[in-house]
Amino acid sequence: MQHPFPCGRINRRAFLADSGMGFTGLALGAMLHQDGIARADEPTAVPPLTKGGPGGVVGQPHDAPRAKSVIWFFMLGGTSHLESFDPKPALDQYAGKTIDESPYKGAVVDSPFYRKNVRDFAGVPRDLMPTLYPTQVAFRKRGMSGIEVSDWWPHVGGCIDDIAVIRSMWTTDNDHAAQLQFHTGRHIFDGFYPSIGSWVHYGLGSAGNNLPQFVVMGQPPGDCCGGVGTHDGSYLGPEHSGVELALDPAAPLPFGTPGNTVTVEERRSQLDLLERLNQLAGVEYPADAALRARVKAYELAFRMQMSVPEVVRLEDETAETHNLYGLNDPAAGTVARQSLVARRLVERGVRFVQIYHGGGGGGSWDAHSNLKDNHQKMCAQVDRPIAGLLKDLQRRGLLDETLVVWATEFGRTPGSERSNGRDHHPYGFSVWMAGGGLKGGLVHGATDDLGFHAVEHRHYVTDVHATLLHQLGLDPRRLAVPGQKRLDIDYGEPIHEIIG
Amino acid sequence: MKPLHRMIVLSSTYRMVSSGGHAIDRRAGGINPPIRTTRAASPAVEAASPAVEIGGLTPPARRNQHVDPDNRYLWRMNSRRMEAEIVRDSVLATSGALDISPGGPETPESEGQTVFRRSLYFRLTPNEKMKLLELFDAADPNQCYRRRESVVPQQSLALFNSGLAIDRARALAATLSAEAAASGEPGGEAGFVVTAFESVLSRAPTNEERIACERFLTEHTELLQHPTRTPFAGTGGAKRPPAPDPRQRARENLLLVLYNHNDFVTIR
Incomplete structure (x- = not known):
């Protein structure tokens, strides 16, 4: 047998890789040094951050944070703004008439915003749905603020004084890949970019505990529409991608236990050997992101398998809490459990919890027909759990440091789709945000009288990203990696009017 | 298509190693002289030479890593999972x-x-x-x-905890031990480590790897004899029980580690 390094000496490559910066920190640490990029993760010797200057404190945000965590609800398929948070009496008044027959002729197709930015997936513009369709549900004023919310959202409506509603969102994809766009800021034609959760993970890094810091629950978008790209790290590296979590306490993670023929001690010893072997074999690949991620993934997997079952064990919670979220409600049960797990995760320091609702294919909110039945059913699945979460965070004093986002990829057309439903509508739609130092009981921005165009305080999707990054104390313009150009539109602008 | 495929896979660009831009032949036990790509590369990107290595990368490779971190100019092979x-x-x-x-x-x-x-x-x-x-x-x-x-991390859990991986590691350990015994050259733990690497990773261990694995087998055998240990919860998916002999069980556990090695799932 060949014996190149007698006396058990290690070779020079192994020595240099082992010493100094250590294995996982090697390539990245070097890149961070030379580019002065602010990013929190390994405790490398990055110089302390001075405001406006380069460098970065590990695990520290750029500015004083108002929020520590984000819980991000995303409705897949496109929730109608016209039947949720943006009432339009004109739709009832001119129901059955075409837009041209209404007094708003011209306001729609002559608007500079009409098709200005929209890039259609099929290459041909989607038909304008000209026949106005009446609002399918009643609205009422709610809370001290008197903000109108539809009757399909009674519980969220009850929390409206804690919520900032943004009625003036717009996006550029007229198909469900807008789901990807809402998370990455880019049209799917541009390709795949880091998702907002992965930017937060990249910016704030791990709090060093036993849980993944970016957790995803619910079924993600179908592959048509971005797939797991909506929680992917893209060029930030796979270690910043969201970790999918299931609700079953016996198996919250697939393959979560080797079974009782294996002991914790022998597994620990195996992991130590594995890390050593990967380290030895990885000397030649100091810049291999996948290897770095895999080394981390094994450590995290072991810690996760020990601590995750406890997080999803909801028997620890009182019956009153179960009831608050609607855990025993057959319709709301799943989202209720996800929402309660989300609270337990942020209590344990997790940075970003992303909950998909209506995943698979284009998304279940996609009410081209039977909008009334569809939205009634979908709202009943999420309304009580989301409101329960807001109330629960509030009473535990967590709402101040937890930013809750409710969003969807686009709204739905004021006109009917030649039936009892509405088509996709990227020109103007609603999302809301609550907690994390934002103002509540507030409506920001507006659509026109038909709910067609966002006309006042228009916001592209990355403004939502910028707002939550701002509250987390991160400056999007200083979140960057060498060699990856970002555009102005990627950064967005914080929505200052809703910041408390 | 076949001539085209042949041209691609025989090109020096395709044959470069994923670490540093030079061709490698592990069977020969070393690194071949640098091969400059025939493809017109960016002038800023150099073919790497294995001359002086710092931190695992040759100086040209380090420069290339800086100029072209995404390997757009194909100065090295991309690793794939x-x-x-x-x-x-x-x-x-x-x-x-x-x-x-x-x-x-x-x-x-x-x-x-x-x-x-x-x-x-x-x-x-x-x-x-x-x-x-x-x-x-x-x-x-x-x-x-x-x-x-x-x-x-779920992939790590799958390769470490699935019944498939655990059972196959246990079965392979039994096969390798039986083969060693039958050959009349048992070879001890050192021989087992070499065979294990060749069976699972299709290569021999380096000296350092062999030493680490041998130490593991010794220490792990001791660990398995220790009376107080904490079993994991649940039944898991494994059908095959672990070997009663601690020494054999340590070998099973070594093989499971190799199935989880980065090199097992990575194509360089």
């Missing part, structure tokens, strides 16, 4: 269990841990996917998009 089906099939093939018989009706995905046919033959529908394959980014049965190469 095995596709889902190949991960599962390789676990079975290396442990001598893969059933390569072609054709026949599809096999229920629920039997993926116990039926050792090639992964290709298991049912894959929107609602019926084998979890093991899904975790390693198996193809979406509905659509024709590029597969992703994710690295997530």
Whole structure:
């Protein structure tokens, strides 16, 4: 047998890789040094951050944070703004008439915003749905603020004084890949970019505990529409991608236990050997992101398998809490459990919890027909759990440091789709945000009288990203990696009017 | 197509190593002289030479890493992770269990841990996917998009905890120990480590790797004899019990570690 390094000496490559910066920190640490990029993760010797200057404190945000965590609800398929948070009496008044027959002729197709930015997936513009369709549900004023919310959202409506509603969102994809766009800021034609959760993970890094810091629950978008790209790290590296979590306490993670023929001690010893072997074999690949991620993934997997079952064990919670979220409600049960797990995760320091609702294919909110039945059913699945979460965070004093986002990829057309439903509508739609130092009981921005165009305080999707990054104390313009150009539109602008 | 494929795979660009831009032949036990790419590369990107190495990269490779971190100019080979089906099939093939018989009706995905046919033959529908394959980014049965190469902790759990991986590691340990005994050259723990590396990773261990593994086998055998130990919860998926002999059980556990080695799922 060949014996190149007698006396058990290690070779020079192994020595240099082992010493100094250590294995996982090697390539990245070097890149961070030379580019002065602010990013929190390994405790490398990055110089302390001075405001406006380069460098970065590990695990520290750029500015004083108002929020520590984000819980991000995303409705897949496109929730109608016209039947949720943006009432339009004109739709009832001119129901059955075409837009041209209404007094708003011209306001729609002559608007500079009409098709200005929209890039259609099929290459041909989607038909304008000209026949106005009446609002399918009643609205009422709610809370001290008197903000109108539809009757399909009674519980969220009850929390409206804690919520900032943004009625003036717009996006550029007229198909469900807008789901990807809402998370990455880019049209799917541009390709795949880091998702907002992965930017937060990249910016704030791990709090060093036993849980993944970016957790995803619910079924993600179908592959048509971005797939797991909506929680992917893209060029930030796979270690910043969201970790999918299931609700079953016996198996919250697939393959979560080797079974009782294996002991914790022998597994620990195996992991130590594995890390050593990967380290030895990885000397030649100091810049291999996948290897770095895999080394981390094994450590995290072991810690996760020990601590995750406890997080999803909801028997620890009182019956009153179960009831608050609607855990025993057959319709709301799943989202209720996800929402309660989300609270337990942020209590344990997790940075970003992303909950998909209506995943698979284009998304279940996609009410081209039977909008009334569809939205009634979908709202009943999420309304009580989301409101329960807001109330629960509030009473535990967590709402101040937890930013809750409710969003969807686009709204739905004021006109009917030649039936009892509405088509996709990227020109103007609603999302809301609550907690994390934002103002509540507030409506920001507006659509026109038909709910067609966002006309006042228009916001592209990355403004939502910028707002939550701002509250987390991160400056999007200083979140960057060498060699990856970002555009102005990627950064967005914080929505200052809703910041408390 | 065949001449084209031949031209591609025989090109010096295609044959470069993923670490530093020079061609490598591990069978010869060393690194070959640098091969400059015939493709017109960016003038800023140099062919790497293995002359002086710092931190695992040659100076030209370090410069290339800085100029072209994404390897757009193909100054090195890109590392790839095995596709889902190949991960599962390789676990079975290396442990001598893969059933390569072609054709026949599809096999229920629920039997993926116990039926050792090639992964290709298991049912894959929107609602019926084998979890093991899904975790390693198996193809979406509905659509024709590029597969992703994710690295997530659940993959680590799958390769460490699945009944398939545990059972195959235990079975392979039994085979290798029996073969060593039958050959009349037992070779001890050092011999086992070499055979284990060759069986699972298709290469011999380096000296350092061999030493680390031998130490593991010794210490792990002691650990397994220690009376107070904490079993994991649940039943798990493994069907084959661990070997009663601590020394053999340590070998099983070493093989499971090798199935989890980065090099097992990575194509360089």
